[in-house]
Amino acid sequence: MANTQLQDADPRDGAVSSRPAARRTKMAARDVNVFYGDTHALKGVDLDVYEHEVTAFIGPSGCGKSTLLRCLNRMNDMIEGCRVSGEMTLDGRDIYSRDIDVVQLRAEIGMVFQKPNPFPKSIYDNVAYGPRIHGLARTKSDLDEIVLTSLEKTGLLDEVHDRLDQPGTGLSGGQQQRLCIARAIAVSPKVILMDEPCSALDPIATARIEELIDELRENYTIVIVTHNMQQAARVSQRTAFFHLGSLIEMDETEQVFTSPKNEHTQGYITGRYG
Amino acid sequence: MTDLANDPTAAREAASAAARVRRRYAAERRFRLYGILAIGAALSFLVLLLASIVLRGYGAFTATEVELDVFFDPAVLDPSGALDRATLGGADYRRLIIAAVGDRFEGAEDRRAKREALAMISTGARFDLRDMVLENPGIVGTTRKVWLQTSADIDMLRKGFITREVSEGERRVSDRQLGWFDSLAADGQVRTVFNTRFLTGGDSREPERAGIxxxxxxxxxxxxxxxxxxxxxxxxxxxxxxxxxxxxxxxxxxxxxxxxxxxxxxxxxxxxxxxxxxxxxxxxxxxxxxxxxxxxxxxxxxxxxxxxxxxxxxxxxxxxxxxxxxxxxxxxxxxxxxxxxxxxxxxxxxxxxxxxxxxxxxxxxxxxxxxxxxxxxxxxxxxxxxxxxxxxxxxxxxxxxxxxxxxxxxxxxxxxxxxxxxxxxxxxxxxxxxx
Known part of the structure; x- marks a missing residue:
């Protein structure tokens, strides 16, 4: 995967103003702490997610990467006893401020889950659900267009165009996951969060999803949590390594995988633990 | 691997292992048998229950009717001759039935015999007659063959629940009533109908009129x-x-x-x-x-x-x-x-x-x-x-x-x-x- 931006990129730095014009901070976290009851799950995390890039979160199980991902669209609100402190922004707006509507926020920050979870409805209704509840389509033909474009973008349209009224649960695992991605992009989000989107898929389906992620980067900003380091290396531009609730290292993916600064990162990447 | 023939411990173990397997199989078979027995017992109880209910109850879906010549006597129903609903509705239809059974049944002359004859017909039959007249006032003054519902005792007699062999004092139907019923049956004036009243009617003191x-x-x-x-x-x-x-x-x-x-x-x-x-x-x-x-x-x-x-x-x-x-x-x-x-x-x-x-x-x-x-x-x-x-x-x-x-x-x-x-x-x- 070619990435010409890598050479002149400035590694992790809090200040937004010093970014080159090509790299704009889409989402930022400043001193984020998350507690589940008495457990301190995330400790003082600072990071930036740049627009039109894929940011990968890696780290051993229980390191807090999924927790951070779920904080980014406030999915953690649903979990009893979860407290979040610090600041998280989307385009400079604090997403935890009182006047943010969570439902609206989640329309702007879509999410794709570990296990493909299409609704037990038709393929069409799966994709049309988001636009419908947000009133994105005035007429039936508008809705048709949104659905078809979304399916097109995920490369699913050719495979399912003659059975849009069939249940989405009847597709193969990889197709289901692409359907879920189509469902997420149907509401035109700014950011798509992916929580280990390929962990339940076979290598061929995984390759298709990775390809898709790279294509989607053009229009969306993507954050992906993965256990698969090759995947992180393949699809992402920037990688954040978490360990025991702390952000250990965040840099250009190439940098992290070829010459990590931290010994923990080095240990994880070379497979000494994790 | 140990050689079985040369190693007594191994041979013994093999023998006891085979015995263990046999016991395990026997236990599994026994367990399955208990399950089947339990299901069989449960099923037979269910069949017993349902069969006893159905055998006892199916008769209630049929009713007995007898055919009598009923003279719709204008003197009883409508002395004034106005044929209005209030008079017709309030008339004493029991007297029509008394007259009809008196005509049909031999020896029903004295009061006692008349009462016995009347008791064969359901007390609700007069309402059926009233409904007939109200529906078609033109039948007043004519004689019609009408199927009238019998009383519960005659119904029971027809269904075979009343034994004729016992002495008259011990059964609910008298010898005279038996004779009349038999003569009706011989003339083909007894019939069994589906008891729609049972499904559509309300409760009643008279079993034959009671419905659910x-x-x-x-x-x-x-x-x-x-x-x-x-x-x-x-x-x-x-x-x-x-x-x-x-x-x-x-x-x-x-x-x-x-x-x-x-x-x-x-x-x-x-x-x-x-x-x-x-x-x-x-x-x-x-x-x-x-x-x-x-x-x-x-x-x-x-x-x-x-x-x-x-x-x-x-x-x-x-x-x-x-x-x-x-x-x-x-x-x-x-x-x-x-x-x-x-x-x-x-x-x-x-x-x-x-x-x-x-x-x-x-x-x-x-x-x-x-x-x-x-x-x-x-x-x-x-x-x-x-x-x-x-x-x-x-x-x-x-x-x-x-x-x-x-x-x-x-x-x-x-x-x-x-x-x-x-x-x-x-x-x-x-x-x-x-x-």
Whole structure:
């Protein structure tokens, strides 16, 4: 995967103003702490997610990467006893401020889950659900267009165009996951969060999803949590390594995988633990 | 590997291992046999129960009628000759029957014999004659052959429940009545018809006139009230507790424990509650389906809540996450995704709860639905009785004919219960979706 931006990129730095014009901070976290009851799950995390890039979160199980991902669209609100402190922004707006509507926020920050979870409805209704509840389509033909474009973008349209009224649960695992991605992009989000989107898929389906992620980067900003380091290396531009609730290292993916600064990162990447 | 022939320990172990395997197989066979025996015993009890009910009750679906020449005497029905409904409706039709049996039955001249002859015909037959006249006033003054319903005793005689061999004093039908019945039978003037009155009529002191129509309608109104109250309240309670209530909250836990306890409270306690609260405090009408329905709703509520909660729990969390992920609000998640997926379970639970309520007697006794009610209720506030209470009332009656009615009413109740369970299964099949 070619990435010409890598050479002149400035590694992790809090200040937004010093970014080159090509790299704009889409989402930022400043001193984020998350507690589940008495457990301190995330400790003082600072990071930036740049627009039109894929940011990968890696780290051993229980390191807090999924927790951070779920904080980014406030999915953690649903979990009893979860407290979040610090600041998280989307385009400079604090997403935890009182006047943010969570439902609206989640329309702007879509999410794709570990296990493909299409609704037990038709393929069409799966994709049309988001636009419908947000009133994105005035007429039936508008809705048709949104659905078809979304399916097109995920490369699913050719495979399912003659059975849009069939249940989405009847597709193969990889197709289901692409359907879920189509469902997420149907509401035109700014950011798509992916929580280990390929962990339940076979290598061929995984390759298709990775390809898709790279294509989607053009229009969306993507954050992906993965256990698969090759995947992180393949699809992402920037990688954040978490360990025991702390952000250990965040840099250009190439940098992290070829010459990590931290010994923990080095240990994880070379497979000494994790 | 050890050589078996040369190693006594190994050989012994092999022998004991084979014995162990044999014992294990024997134990498994025995266990399966116990299971089959248990099923066989359960099935035979069921067959015994159903067979005894059906054998006892099927007769109630037929009635006996005899044909008599009835002279619609204008002197009795309409002395003034005006033929207006009020006079015709208020006339003494019993006298027509007295005249008809007097003509037909030999030796029915003296008072005693006439009374015996009249006793062969149902006391309700005069109402049938009245209805005939009101429907067609033109028959006044003519003689018609009319099929009249017999009394329960003659019905029992025809069905073979009265033995002719015993002496006259020990049976309910006299020798003279036997003779008359035989002569009618010989002339082909006795027939067996389907007893529609049993399914459509109200209760009566006369077994041959008694029907369960009133009880069916009463049960229907009661169930309607129960459903209208218990279903929305039960489902909303369950949805709130399962989807919106804070977890690990002391109050929520307390409510949960109490709902589970309520499901185990004896039903008569709900009856006492209904008596104390609905009748005595709110002064709602006694014996009315509306109060019965409210009382049964209290009883059904925990069943529906528990069934709904487990149906909601069975909806995979991934569906909730998926909906939240595309920006559905929590109410949209519940109404668009969770409830439709839980619906088969909710409906099944509701119907099973309703079936339970349909078969319930004890709480209704407390709120006066045990009264003897002849009229078919026209609404939920009219006095009424319900199927199981009607069975209870009839089972208490000494007449032989009511034994038959009781068993037949049980058959009708069982039919409705089976119907409801079948609907539950159908709905579950229809709405079940896989994910």
């Amino acid at each position: 129509g009133g009880a069916i309608v009463g049960s229907l109104f009661t169930m309607l009230v129960t459903l209208l109250l218990a279903f929305p309240f039960g489902v909303m309670t369950a949805v709130y507790l399962e989807e919106f209530a804070p977890k690990n909250n002391k109050w929520v836990d307390l409510i949960e424990v109490n709902i589970n306890n309520l499901a185990a409270v004896p039903s008569i306690v709900f009856g006492l509650l209904g008596l104390a609260v609905f009748l005595n405090f709110f002064e709602l009408p006694r014996s009315a389906p509306v109060v019965g329905g409210m009382t049964l709703a209290l009883m059904t509520l925990p069943t529906i809540i528990i069934a709904t909660r487990s149906a909601l729990k069975a909806v995979p969390p991934s569906i909730r996450e998926a909906a939240l992920g595309v920006g559905a609000s929590s109410i949209q998640v519940v109404t668009h995704h969770v409830l439709p997926l839980a619906l088969p379970g909710i409906l099944t639970g509701t119907i099973i709860g309703m079936a339970q309520a349909l078969g319930e007697t004890a709480p209704l006794l407390m709120i006066g639905m045990v009264a003897f009610i002849v009229d078919i209720p026209g609404g939920p506030t009219d006095p009424a009785t319900v199927l199981p209470v009607q069975i209870f009332l009839w089972a208490d009656s000494p007449e032989r004919a009511f034994v038959e009615k009781t068993a037949a009413a049980i058959m009708v109740l069982l039919f409705f219960l089976i119907l409801m369970n079948a609907i539950a299964i159908l709905l579950r099949r229809r709405f079940e979706r896989r994910w």
